[in-house]
Amino acid sequence: MKWLVRILFLFVAAIGLVIGALLLMPGDKLAAILAEQVKSETGRDLTLSGGVNLSFWPVLGMETGPVTFGNAPWAGSEPMLSAESLAVGVDASALLNGDLRIRRVVADNPVLRLELSDGRGNWELSAPVASQATTGSNTGASPASPQGAVTLDRLELTNAQLVYIENGTTKFNFSNVDLSASWPGPTSPMVMEARMAVPGGHVKVDLEIPDLPTYASGAVAPLKLALTAPGGEVGFDGRVNLAGEMDGALAVKTRNTEEMMAAFGQAGVGVPLGLGRKADVSGQMTYTSEGRISLRNMVAQLDHNRFTGETDIEISDPPKITARLKSGDIDLSRFNDAPASSGGGSGTASSPDSGWSKAPIDASALSLANGEIRLTASSIVLPDLELGASDLTLILDRSRAVLQMNPATLFSGQVNGQVVANNRNGLSVGGKLKAKNMNVQQALSTLAGIERFTGTGTGEFEFLGVGQTEDQIMRSLSGTGNLNVGQGVISGFDLDRLMGRGKGSGGTTLFNSLTASFIIDQGVLTNNDLLMSLDNFRADGTGKVNIGARRIDYLFTPTALRANSGQGLSVPVRIVGPWSDPSIKPDLSKVIEAAAEGQLKDLEDDAKQKVLDKVGDELGTAVTDSESVEDALKNKLEEEAKKGLFKLLGGN
Incomplete structure (x- = not known):
């Protein structure tokens, strides 16, 4: 806002300086004098086309055709501000009293290009060194710092384009923006409203800075902000500085999170039921100029599940999230249910009779963010699966998710891995x-x-x-x-x-x-x-x-x-x-095989025993299972030979 006040003052001051002496001058001559004054104060080129029209009383005003205001020397070649037409008016009677009461600033189809590089913003305006050092008899120079009060009744930008570039990278480029602002008194709050067309409707921003002079000086000042978008709204009540750093209470409520994400360029991303198709998140937020958001004392009601803890988010593509969360009983049993707007579920879930589901699995959510999220919960109910008290860590890295169990209670036991x-x-x-x-x-x-x-x-x-x-x-x-x-x-x-x-x-x-x-x-x-x-x-x-x-x-x-x-x-x-x-x-086939093998063995053993018994009878000796028939015959022959030898020797 500081840059805007300075620009407006330069325009109005230039009008005040030339109004008395240049009433009869042609428009192109007035435009040249105004451009010279702006150049001396800011070092930037101001180009006015189509001449300059003046009004005198009760509003001292100026209307121009196409206008451009140059960029910083280190920034891009495109002008910082351009518009098809510009109208500025101030209260003439207040100006005579030393006060600058801006009645209106109206621009049609303006393009505002804000650039930040190495901590420098192209909205930071300062006069060239030579101008700042110049002193002397130039008593008619424009009073760059008026002693009286500065106020703004109405600022209106119609069909504007807002571009923000950081270190050479375009962070956002919003078109079709309507913006209005007012600051009716030095001690009154500055109120701003902006409206922008997005997929599914419009985004509306209401902003209030209660102490504009403090904010414009670069100090930290109070800020209230309310953003309304298709599917939800965001509220902030805290403090802010010119660098955009913020600290205060944040509240985010969504009636349809997927619709709200689509409004901000994230169309087609599904949100599982139980993880925030409807959300109510609040906490103490801190935002730094490096693009880091910290949320402390967070309470998040995501559908029917409630979480508490703290979260750090690094704004990037995709964002990086680090969180430590606690919860009681988490119900994700309807995790895969389709949103109500889609007409219900797909009806392709698996069952004992139908087999595994052949419905395509949408794993696009794995690419939404990188980071590490730790969760401790009393229980977690998933489709067809229920965990008891568990300590889980989810690590996300470029569409890859690793769920660590440290441990998890599953099927009444403990699981690690x-x-x-x-x-x-x-x-x-x-x-x-x-x-x-x-x-x-x-x-x-x-x-x-x-x-x-x-x-x-x-x-x-x-x-x-x-x-x-x-x-x-x-x-x-x-x-x-x-x-x-x-x-x-x-x-x-x-x-x-x-x-x-x-x-x-x-x-x-x-x-x-x-x-x-x-x-x-x-x-x-x-x-x-x-x-x-x-x-x-x-x-x-x-x-x-x-x-x-x-x-x-x-x-x-x-x-x-x-x-x-x-x-x-x-x-x-x-x-x-x-x-x-x-x-x-x-398995009767196995039983029959086993029985048959047993019977054959019995028959074989029985036949063998009968043969051994017959041989034993013939030899007059017993033949055992462990003794071969050949050995039995040999033993019998030796016994008979001994008997014959005894008889020859006269033995008994």
Whole structure:
């Protein structure tokens, strides 16, 4: 505002100087004299085209055609200010009393170009050194610093273009701006209103500076600002200086955050439900000339979720955010619901019968910002997933998000590790997690729709999936993992009854421990080393789980350790079909094979024993299983030879 007051004064002072002596001068001569006066005061060129028209009483005024006001020598070649026409009027009677009461300043189609470089602003006006040093008899020089009061009744810019350039980079370029301002008295507040067309409607800014002289001098002054845009509004009550640095209370309320973002050039960006489609954010804000915003004592109501904490934002493209947030219970269960304006959800969510969703995943939100956000919460409810008390850190870097769990409470256990979503060159998701004391039934039910398995487990899991839909990601999964479960239950079949040991436990199998490891390739999990320990049995498992197709084909082989004279008796069980409702039954082919092998062995042993008995009868000696027939014959011959030798020698 300081630059604006100076410019206005220069115009008005020039009018006052020449009005008496130049009443009959032609317009081009008046324009030349005014330009010379402005040049001497500011060092900038003022160009007036189309002549100058004057009025005298009660308003001392000037109207011109096209006008331009030069830029700073170090700035760009474009003028700082240009307009198709300019009209300035002052109160003549007040001017005679030594006061400068500006009745009007009206500009049509003006272009205002503000530039900042190395801490210098092109709005900072000063006379050339030579002019400042000049003294003497020039008593008719314009009084650059009037002793009386300066006031402004009406400033009006119609269809203006506002351009702001910082260190050679255009930060914003707003067109079709209508601006009005008034400052009716030296102790009155300066009030400004601006209106600008944007997608979806208009942005309106109401600004009030209660102490304009203090602000114009470069000191910190109070400021009140209200911005209204399609979808929401922003309010600020605090302090400001000429550099634009601010400190005070900030309040942001949105009725439709996506609509408000579109109004400021961020069209097409979706806001997840629960993270601020409707928002009410307040706190103590500090803004520095380097483009940094700090928000302390922040309270953010984002839809139905409430957060507190502090946030630092570095204004850039994209912005960089550093935040420390706390919350109670966070509900993101409808995270993917479409906004009401879009007619509801897509209806393509996955279900146990329909398979994984084939709806495209919109991961554009990963590019909205960079930074690091730490959140501690009592609970977090996601679609089909619920976390208990958790300490999470989200790191955003160029469309890549890393969620660190330090730890997170998941499935009644503790999870440490990280999950990554990368949308730089197509979407991929991966992670490396360690879990302790997790409820296996909750995990399998949530992740795979399997309800039959209960227990508490510990394990590790590393995975990677690529694709633009949930279905593509699940079918591309790769990774490794292991699981160690303590006591638990498998419902759906009774191992005791299956193995012929009484009535069993009513359709369930109780086990003491379970261990397994697995690999995943192209969405298919393979396990070959499952080992389950029970009171009277052990069970081994091998098979595949097709995660992409949501099917299972697994052979589960329990062995009764005390059966068959301690040799063990096995009855394999095959689990096959959709994992939401697989078929679980004994594998009769394996049983028959095992039985057939046993019968052949018995027949072979029986035939062999009969041969040995017959040979023994013929030889008059017993032939055992461990003694060959050849050895038996040799022993018999030696015995008969000894008997014949004794007879020859006269022995008994």
